[in-house]
Amino acid sequence: MQVLRKLLFPISLIYGLIVFLRNRLYDMGIFSSKSFSTKTICVGNLSVGGTGKTPMIELLVRSLGQDFQVAILSRGYKRKSEGFLLSNDDSSVEDLGDEPFQLKTKFPEITVAVDADRRNGISQLENIIKPEVILLDDAFQHRKVKPDFSILLTAYDNLYVNDWYLPTGNLRDSKREASRANVIVVTKCPSDISKQDRAAIAVKMNLAADQKLLFSFLMYNTNLKGTEVTLDSLKRKKVTLVTGIANPAPLEKYLHSEGLTFEHLKYNDHHFFSDQEIAILREKECVLTTEKDYVRLQSKLPKLHYIEVKHEFLEDGKAILEAALKQFMTKTS
Structure with a gap:
């Protein structure tokens, strides 16, 4: 390469x-x-x-x-909708894209909108929300x-x-x-x-x-989300790490430093999982993923864990x- x-x-x-x-x-x-x-x-x-x-x-x-009063405007990369879209309670990850949907899920009180045309998106937010x-x-x-x-x-x-x-x-x-x-x-x-x-x-x-x-x-949160368990508890399981992010290397390094053994299935950034891929993941004993991937997988996989990350x-x-x-x-x- x-x-x-x-x-x-x-x-x-x-x-x-x-x-x-x-x-x-x-x-x-x-x-x-x-x-x-x-x-x-x-x-x-x-x-x-x-x-x-x-x-x-x-x-x-x-x-x-x-x-x-804060509003977030994103392009909504790889979403399946077009034009300006203001999130609501019925918005899906397909509507908004994974990262905007993640933000809306985490901060439901915040306005999240998507539009590839940033000028139009800002104008719409000024007219509708006035943040x-x-x-x-x-x-x-x-x-x-x-x-x-x-x-x-x-x-x-x-x-x-x-x-x-x-x-x-x-x-x-x-x-x-x-x-x-x-x-x-x-x-x-x-x-x-x-x-x-x-x-x-x-x-x-x-x-x-x-x-x-x-x-x-x-900084990674060792109290995993999705199913409330600790990272340490996964050391007794056969773990599959699933990532569809641009650079999973820091996460891999961190998990290894915590003594976790795992197989790693890497996908392209913003990857939407096919039915065949979901079928394979359903056969895994324990799936650990990122927060961004979780919003694309949560409705499709049982016993799915994700690890939160923040800047320190x-x-x-x-x-x-x-x-x-x-x-x-x-x-x-």
């Missing part, structure tokens, strides 16, 4: 040129970026693959939801909307500064666009990452003085982020 990606280097040059020209046209005002009266916070990345966007959206909901702040999920590269505050995520083991354009690398946007972010979070760090390592990353990032660089690691910041990172959010939300236009 790596050899093939290197052979496709000329295509990545063409892709990079297209990305550069597109961004320049936006920078010059030839393509327009629209601002809205409602405050908008964008969470995204420059690369394909998992950087922890959904756990970051969850963190923002918990930080802002107590004091402000105080809209969280834009995975929208950093969608420059038709100019967000008021942007959080850029990059994974510790695949920093955007070390990456290259698709298809040779994983970048879908230019490294230069990181300059538009208010906060950059290096996610999936080792929990014991050294100050020297963080300092070296900061040097590589070379951020502007007004940009904040934070570091986070993934190093040192005072969470306080810094919450202070920046508070300053943003209380700032008058």
